Amino acid sequence: MLYKLNLEHILFLDIETVPQQQHFSDLDETAQQLWEQKTQYQRKDEFTAEEFYERAGIWAEFGKIVCISVGYFIHKGENRNFRVTSFYGEEIKILREFKQLLKDHFSQVKHLLCAHNGKEFDFPYIARRMVINGINLPYKLDLFGKKPWEVPHLDTMELWKFGDYKHYTSLKLLAYVLGIPSPKEDMDGGMVKDVFYKENDLDRIVTYCELDVVTTAQVFLRLRNEERLDDDEIKKV
Template identity: 65%
Template sequence: MPLPSLTQKNCVMLKKLKLENILFLDIETVPEFESFQELSEEKKLLWEDKSKYQRKEDFTAAEFYDRAGIWAEFGKIVCISVGYFTFKNDERTFRTTSFQGNESTLLTEFKKLLNEYFNKPKHLLCAHNGKEFDFPFIARRMLIHGIELPSKLNLFGKKPWEVPHLDTLELWKFGDYKNFTSLKLLTHILGIPSPKEDIDGSQVRDVFYHDNNLNRIISYCERDVVAIAQIILKFRQEKLLTENEIVSV
């Protein structure tokens, strides 16, 4: 009898997972400083070298600095939003909350959540493009701040199947590693309400530095977390969350 395909295995395993054992998350990042001029002279040179491949001859290093938030070495996290399912008397609730403000503080608080409530082998972290962005970004910023990595982010020596991470982008790829599908596109084609009803990732920097509106960023980040949970429900062929089932705490 032939072994089931990778796609079949993923679908079967996904349905076997208990939703309450998954912590859904999303992060919002911005450049470490508002402007390129605030960098030290050494950091300016390092940024020029780091960004030269992406910007080519189209932008100067200073002009390209608006995009520095996508690199952990030059950006910082301003918000980590998480969500998790609870079940009581056959009723489900999806609770969201956010860690915000000073980066070292929010990272420490996020680590505390992982260590106290999501530290067992059964627990998983789930994000969209999390394996390429969210998870390594959080880990790198923790190390920069001298924060010891929690077990769920410490991947040293772990085999691929031991990594406690789910990635909705990876699940959607079905082995097609050249494909990238944004969260906005994936929610649209799956019939899930879009989380990008107010702002998108390209606007976070301006909302943070120009508008000083962190609450708007937090709301956006929490909508992304809900969307990621909805995608997992869709993959499992279960009913999507209704507004009455979503609670911000």
Template identity: 70%
Template structure:
């Protein structure tokens, strides 16, 4: 039962990704051809170069520019939700995130939670760690684990209630559940421009942390708990 989960045992997270290079022309000839093959069924009438701005959604052609995390601190009737972010060079982001998991979230009862995390965030982080020769932390190493042993919560999966045909975006779910929208500045389609052209990583961090907060709010609503107020949210 979701209501039996200890909120302090859950690490909420969201990632933001971009193509590995700013321009398609920066790729090697081999990588260009591989991108052409990978994307040809998604591009419609666009060329491989025109479609390249969307390459960040594939771990093989993208990179992580921000991982935001959030966690609950509960003291009697008082609660806080604290958020912080890892950003900079991708390899350092991944090493710092791994250190957090191994230092503070290494117990079997502790869980990772994201929206569409099982399809995107968790495998993306794991793949990028392997690409960088970073050994996987136990929370991301699923080899040999039975389904009920996987330490991952996914608010999209919880909302599906077994309906695997349905996809509900974070923006839609926050709207229908009466949660303040995290999409008040940029959305995912603009991260490429904000990162490479505007060079405003601070906006991406704010956006990523708001998504992390939204995931926590959704879980609270699914549990029947009151959502967080502004004064309960602490940015570290």
């Protein structure tokens, strides 16, 4: 089925998230208690709630989105381009602009969203943050009443599972085994919080996010047994 999909109908995306506050002590008392309850099974006795707060960006209830990067294919004759752009800054602005993109260009039934581990993380995270911010969900994220085969989402990690529900493979590992050159990243996901709050370097986070979008598209091409993108086919817009 992958071979039958029109690449131009797919929006590839990735998000970067951070805790809502820089420090656990910045949360009000209720939020601190709720965080402690939410994470008690993950922390066990190894970490205090305050120590574990470094990871708060993973949960939509305690984190926020600082960047959404997207990429899409454009074919003109024999030429193939992959265009990448990003939404960043204030979270509500990011979400509104992303929703507008979906509404204007990726709202038809034929259109699909694709991310690595997107079904477990990116798609529900964006939807939850939209609800929290009082934004009506766009059609592509409103899954209520949809049958499984009607959900317009693709997930490169799920595609790699081939039905194995226990299997987890990072994007970096999957790219490696498929022979996709690792992008020259100067950070990893665990550094996003410090780069955002301590270094105040949002541009660095955007670059990192865009590289993951390109890598996701490269993986998708390899899963279709197609040639990966050359550098000159990738355009920042």
